Amino acid sequence: MAAILEIDNLTTNFYTEYGTVKAVDGVSYYVDEGEIIGLVGESGCGKSVSVLSAMQLIQTPGKIDSGRVIFDGEDILQYDSKGEKMRSIRGGKIAMIFQEPMTSLNPVLSICRQLTEALEIHLDMDIQSARERAIELLSMVGVPEAAVRIDDFPHQFSGGMRQRVMIAMALSCNPALIIADEPTTAVDVTTQAQLLELMNDLVTRLNTSLIIVTHNLGVVARYAQRIYVMYAGRIIESGPSEEIFENPRHPYTIGLMRSIPRLGEKRGGRKLIPIDGMPPDLIFMPPTCAFLPRCTYKTKQCQEEPWPALRQVGEKHRTACFVDIGEKE
Amino acid sequence: MTAYIIRRVIIGFIILLLVTMIVFLFVRLLPGDPLIVYMASYDISAQTIDEETYQYLLAKFGLDRPIPVQYINWLGDIFRGDLGKSIVLQEDITTLMANVMPRTAYLGAISMIIGTGLGVLFGIIVALRRGTRTDTIITFMANIGITVPQFWLGILLMYFFAYKLGWLPTSGWTSPFDDPLMHFKQIIMPVICLSAAGMSGMCRLTRSCMLEVMRQDYVRTAWAKGLGEKMIVFRHQIRNAVIPIVTVLGGTLGGILGGAIIVENVFAIPGMGRLMVSGVFDQDYQIVQAGVLLFGGIVIFSNLVVDITWAWIDPRIRYD
Numbered sequence: 261m262a263a264i265l266e267i268d269n270l271t272t273n274f275y276t277e278y279g280t281v282k283a284v285d286g287v288s289y290y291v292d293e294g295e296i297i298g299l300v301g302e303s304g305c306g307k308s309v310s311v312l313s314a315m316q317l318i319q320t321p322g323k324i325d326s327g328r329v330i331f332d333g334e335d336i337l338q339y340d341s342k343g344e345k346m347r348s349i350r351g352g353k354i355a356m357i358f359q360e361p362m363t364s365l366n367p368v369l370s371i372c373r374q375l376t377e378a379l380e381i382h383l384d385m386d387i388q389s390a391r392e393r394a395i396e397l398l399s400m401v402g403v404p405e406a407a408v409r410i411d412d413f414p415h416q417f418s419g420g421m422r423q424r425v426m427i428a429m430a431l432s433c434n435p436a437l438i439i440a441d442e443p444t445t446a447v448d449v450t451t452q453a454q455l456l457e458l459m460n461d462l463v464t465r466l467n468t469s470l471i472i473v474t475h476n477l478g479v480v481a482r483y484a485q486r487i488y489v490m491y492a493g494r495i496i497e498s499g500p501s502e503e504i505f506e507n508p509r510h511p512y513t514i515g516l517m518r519s520i521p522r523l524g525e526k527r528g529g530r531k532l533i534p535i536d537g538m539p540p541d542l543i544f545m546p547p548t549c550a551f552l553p554r555c556t557y558k559t560k561q562c563q564e565e566p567w568p569a570l571r572q573v574g575e576k577h578r579t580a581c582f583v584d585i586g587e588k589e
Numbered sequence: 590m591t592a593y594i595i596r597r598v599i600i601g602f603i604i605l606l607l608v609t610m611i612v613f614l615f616v617r618l619l620p621g622d623p624l625i626v627y628m629a630s631y632d633i634s635a636q637t638i639d640e641e642t643y644q645y646l647l648a649k650f651g652l653d654r655p656i657p658v659q660y661i662n663w664l665g666d667i668f669r670g671d672l673g674k675s676i677v678l679q680e681d682i683t684t685l686m687a688n689v690m691p692r693t694a695y696l697g698a699i700s701m702i703i704g705t706g707l708g709v710l711f712g713i714i715v716a717l718r719r720g721t722r723t724d725t726i727i728t729f730m731a732n733i734g735i736t737v738p739q740f741w742l743g744i745l746l747m748y749f750f751a752y753k754l755g756w757l758p759t760s761g762w763t764s765p766f767d768d769p770l771m772h773f774k775q776i777i778m779p780v781i782c783l784s785a786a787g788m789s790g791m792c793r794l795t796r797s798c799m800l801e802v803m804r805q806d807y808v809r810t811a812w813a814k815g816l817g818e819k820m821i822v823f824r825h826q827i828r829n830a831v832i833p834i835v836t837v838l839g840g841t842l843g844g845i846l847g848g849a850i851i852v853e854n855v856f857a858i859p860g861m862g863r864l865m866v867s868g869v870f871d872q873d874y875q876i877v878q879a880g881v882l883l884f885g886g887i888v889i890f891s892n893l894v895v896d897i898t899w900a901w902i903d904p905r906i907r908y909d
């Protein structure tokens with residue numbers, strides 16, 4: 261299987277008045293054709309910035325300082341960010357779904373207009389056929405009475421319905437990859453489950469690749485084939501989902517696992533342990549491992565040597581930790 | 590929506606009533622007497638007049654009644670379409686206004702269109718080029734434009750363009766039908782004066798609204814869809830940015846009407862503003878009252894139009 265998108269050593273900084281925020285610091289990941297991967301980590305660890313960088317959607321004071329984003333064999337970071345080539349990729353070949361259903365749709369444009377504009381530019385549809393296709397898309401994502409509701413405005417839709425519209429919009433031009441940046445964080449749990457099932461169904465059916473960005477481990481466990489765990493702007497562990505869940509090898513991942521309840525677990529059975537401390541300030545990063553102050557496994561080596569690179573611990577399993585945390589404890 | 594409009598119209602009437610009441614009272618409380626000015630126009634000095642004649646004149650103009658009664662009478666006349674008669678000029682105010690108002694309306698409309706049009710345009714340009722030299726210069730000028738007093742700007746323009754350079758006539762009014770070129774030359778400076786503040790305010794407001802809108806999530810969505818910058822600016826940003834802009838249009842019009850009072854006097858334009866100022870100086874109650882009624886009515890009406898337009902632009906707003 262060939263990687264549909266490969267991010268290689270991506271570095272994005274924000275040059276603020278307080279200093280340089282190293283939001284994404286040498287991150288690499290890839291997604292195969294038809295694959296679903298999960299990108300997890302605490303709030304502020306650089307998940308969104310990494311995917312927005314791939315689409316060249318970073319605004320000042322942010323700047324992509326190095327790295328490559330290979331799509332279809334070409335480094336799309338070389339494209340002019342407002343140019344023709346980049347625009348044909350955005351929405352056409354790689355689509356995005358954002359976190360905030362309430363603010364991600366334009367309040368003064370009808371749902372129809374917002375769905376059809378991508379169809380018009382990427383698929384050269386005329387207004388009439390774009391409208392028909394938009395209605396089709398809306399019913400596909402489960403909006404009832406799509407033919408009527410198509411002319412509504414975003415404020416007439418509930419949060420969950422708007423997120424369905426976002427999904428329809430993302431699917432509209434048959435992209436090869438969809439990046440969903442916390443698509444369900446802002447909706448209630450039932451809606452969340454419905455939306456995830458819907459997305460999963462559709463991308464599986466259409467053989468679209470999907471990157472799910474989330475801080476909800478349950479979500480990735482259920483849908484993602486592989487997981488990347490980010491911490492303070494870097495990937496600190498990656499591997500197939502089962503492997504990460506069964507056998508986490510980075511203290512941060514282990515901490516994450518302990519801090520979430522598992523399905524089928526007896527009430528009061530296992531104690532949930534939150535990770536102590538706070539993630540580091542991305543402006544003043546320590547030269548050593550960034551997780552060190554919060555780590556319960558730390559050794560002398562961790563305090564003396566710079567942040568460890570990812571190393572192989574299983575066939576497809578890699579971790580950025582010096583310590584060999586054994587198989588299970 | 591209809592209910593909303595009816596409610597707004599009723600509120601508008603109440604405001605207008607209050608405003609005219611206050612003005613009615615205050616012009617009468619001011620020291621001075623329109624009858625003295627009236628008599629002066631007949632070369633009669635105030636000292637030589639006998640009490641009897643004075644009482645006769647008071648009764649003639651209905652000024653002998655208590656103020657509330659005068660007000661009610663005046664209001665009754667208004668509803669009959671009669672704005673009253675100027676005490677000093679001895680002419681029907683309806684006729685006086687019909688002569689001068691078109692000039693003020695004309696200058697006001699031009700200033701309004703130029704002020705808002707260019708203001709919004711400059712605002713969009715500087716927002717798209719924020720941080721560049723264009724931005725710095727235009728924003729700086731807009732800040733000056735907001736603070737500079739109109740009479741001072743008028744005199745300054747006059748000094749340079751009329752007195753120093755001699756490019757434009759100092760002041761005056763020529764009908765466009767008599768001499769279009771002269772007309773054009775004469776209105777340049779008044780229009781600049783009238784539109785400067787509105788244009789500057791509009792430019793600053795547009796700039797900040799555009800910058801605000803550019804940061805919105807839906808603009809990021811539009812970029813993520815692969816739209817080009819032009820389409821994003823015109824379809825996604827401007828419509829959202831103009832929503833707050835539309836709301837200040839009523840205020841801008843009010844500013845221009847108020848400005849007309851000063852600018853018409855600086856540039857000797859026989860318009861409504863000039864008439865009102867002479868009305869104030871002569872204590873010509875009727876003219877002041879009618880002028881306030883007219884300007885107040887225009888401002889209230891335009892604010893209503895603005896709010897309806899607002900609902901039309903922003904689908905989230907539905908009045909009921």
Ligand SMILES: Nc1ncnc2c1ncn2[C@@H]1O[C@H](COP(=O)(O)OP(=O)(O)OP(=O)(O)O)[C@@H](O)[C@H]1O
Nearest residue numbers: 274276281283302303304305306307308309310542
């Ligand atoms: N415009 C900006 N200016 C300065 N710093 C920024 C800006 N945008 C993002 N950052 C910084 O980049 C870091 C990564 O942000 P990012 O949005 O990628 O986090 P995230 O992992 O997506 O978090 P969340 O789960 O809350 O969405 C944050 O620490 C943030 O402070």
Ligand SMILES: [Mg+2]
Nearest residue numbers: 307308441442
């Ligand atoms: Mg995020």
